[in-house]
Amino acid sequence: MAFSSITRTPNALGFSGSSFNGKNQFPKVDLSHFARNLSGKKTPIPKCSVQTRPTSQPRFIQHKKEAFWFYRFLSIVYDNIINPAHWTEDMREEALGYADLNSRDLMVIDVGGGTGFTTLGIVKHVDAKNVTILDQSPHQLAKAREKEPLKECRIIQGDAEDLPFPTDYADRYVSAGSIEYWPDPQRGIKEAYRVLKEGGKACLIGPVHPTFWLSSFFADVWMLFPTEEEYIEWFQKAGFRDVQLNRIGPKWYRGVRRHGLIMGCVVTGVKPASGDSPLQLGPKAEDVSKPVNPVVFLYRFILGGLAATYYVLVPIYMWIKDQIVPKDQPI
Numbered sequence: 001m002a003f004s005s006i007t008r009t010p011n012a013l014g015f016s017g018s019s020f021n022g023k024n025q026f027p028k029v030d031l032s033h034f035a036r037n038l039s040g041k042k043t044p045i046p047k048c049s050v051q052t053r054p055t056s057q058p059r060f061i062q063h064k065k066e067a068f069w070f071y072r073f074l075s076i077v078y079d080n081i082i083n084p085a086h087w088t089e090d091m092r093e094e095a096l097g098y099a100d101l102n103s104r105d106l107m108v109i110d111v112g113g114g115t116g117f118t119t120l121g122i123v124k125h126v127d128a129k130n131v132t133i134l135d136q137s138p139h140q141l142a143k144a145r146e147k148e149p150l151k152e153c154r155i156i157q158g159d160a161e162d163l164p165f166p167t168d169y170a171d172r173y174v175s176a177g178s179i180e181y182w183p184d185p186q187r188g189i190k191e192a193y194r195v196l197k198e199g200g201k202a203c204l205i206g207p208v209h210p211t212f213w214l215s216s217f218f219a220d221v222w223m224l225f226p227t228e229e230e231y232i233e234w235f236q237k238a239g240f241r242d243v244q245l246n247r248i249g250p251k252w253y254r255g256v257r258r259h260g261l262i263m264g265c266v267v268t269g270v271k272p273a274s275g276d277s278p279l280q281l282g283p284k285a286e287d288v289s290k291p292v293n294p295v296v297f298l299y300r301f302i303l304g305g306l307a308a309t310y311y312v313l314v315p316i317y318m319w320i321k322d323q324i325v326p327k328d329q330p331i
Helices: 064-074 078-086 089-097 117-122 138-145 185-195 213-222 228-238 294-324
Strands: 028-030 108-111 131-135 154-157 170-176 196-208 241-247 261-270
Touching: 078 261, 078 294, 089 117, 089 170, 089 196, 089 261, 108 117, 108 185, 117 131, 117 170, 131 138, 138 154, 170 185, 185 196, 185 228, 196 228, 213 294, 228 241, 228 261
Parallel strands: 108 131, 108 170, 131 154, 170 196
Antiparallel strands: 028 241, 196 261, 241 261
């Protein structure tokens, strides 16, 4: 896809926007000028060269009950195996830079905060007593409670699509690596809008959909991998202004995005007015109170877990290529 506001770094070698000075420099995509303005007049919508994939893809772990049990086991190795492969400290610092954590007195909520890895980056800039970590997994939150810098944080179990906070509550909303498990991502982003104060900023870090056919297959079997266009649309529909998308990724990928990325972009938006989102939605997509057929659940869980294994191998494959292929050649 092409947008007039995309800028490229000078040293791109067969792939867009990366350099080899130890810091990724992916293009910044500013699509805020495509939003509906406050007068109600429509401005041009970007034409995308990539078709949005059908929503009928199985995505076996994009459901709260499957995700709950998925993280029951993943929490054991999350900080030591998963994060180093997909969500590194330098990526975290770069991503949180877009959240404008410019005062230690900001009220911040970290939605889908899990083991607190992202929160560790937040409390470098904001007093821990002003930070709330929310996640649906008690097993992930147990890991967060063990981290000394997070001892003063408020840690609660909750649902990203039904946040237990009043309207106009927080100055910043941060969510990293959570949207892929939301049955209804539009509802989750609508909630982000609701809980922010006027002028507050949402910062969402999440996966991007692959273009390589095999990676695309496993991504759609596993969980939600949105396109960049979908992120922008969800934010705009929720009512956010100044919506921007910035690309990130592990430095050993050298800017390659064809396999998709578990943490591939940072989307930000500003709440222009107090109150709830102007977007009206129907009933929630998933009712967790309904009983689940155990055979169907086990079938979905096993297939989703197998698909996830592919994305354990992809960063290893890319790291090997980075070690073998000369630095002046694309991988």
